[in-house]
Amino acid sequence: MRGIEMRAFLQTSAILLLCCASAGCASGPPATFDLLSPPTVGTLKPLSLSLVVSEPTAPRAFDTDQMIVREADGSISYVQGAQWSDRAPALLQTRLIRAIEKKGYSVAREGAGVLGDLSLSTEMSSFNLVPGAPMQVEIVLVLRLIDTREGKMIASRTFQNKVSVGSLAGADIAAAFDKAISELTPTIADWILARHL
Secondary structure, eight states, X not given: OOHHHHHHHHHHHHHHHHEESSTTOOXXXXXXXXXXXXXXXXXXXXXXXXXXXXXOBOOGGGXXXXXXXXXXXXXXXXXXXXXXXXXXXXXXXXXXXXXXXXXXXXXXXXXXXXXXXXXXXXXXXXXEXXXXXXXXXXXXXXXEEEETTTTEEEEEEEEEEEEEOSOSSHHHHHHHHHHHHHHHHHHHHHHHHHTTO
């Protein structure tokens, strides 16, 4: 077996030792990690058209607090001994809101009682680990900006990012997800504001 193939084999084998596809294979409570960035301090400017950020939609397997591993054949397993502090779509929604707030503008969370002029819809196409040498975090998001007054889509774009994972420890996996999101969300916020202002 060639060197590259051997490294990929060993990496995948190590992941399988940390993952479980069925409940009950982990012993003890899992370590819990969040993806939340601190809120922006100070006064935020309102947008000329109010924007409501919806909770991202995701396939059922992704709508969970578990860290997901997706193989090349599409099969899914979960990292054993580590989990998110909330469902992944809820954590991502907060990161999108805070990314816009860091640009100095206020937006509303869906369900907060604000009837926005515009709505940001996000589809989580990928939010998972990808086995390999090296193992990577993969995030693929399809964003749609919708004019809720006229019921039409203003713009749509797919954003994606991959970040290598330092080790198979839960903390390193969480750090890789955080880095991938931190690199994506400023670009997403700029894209939204460029079509809004």
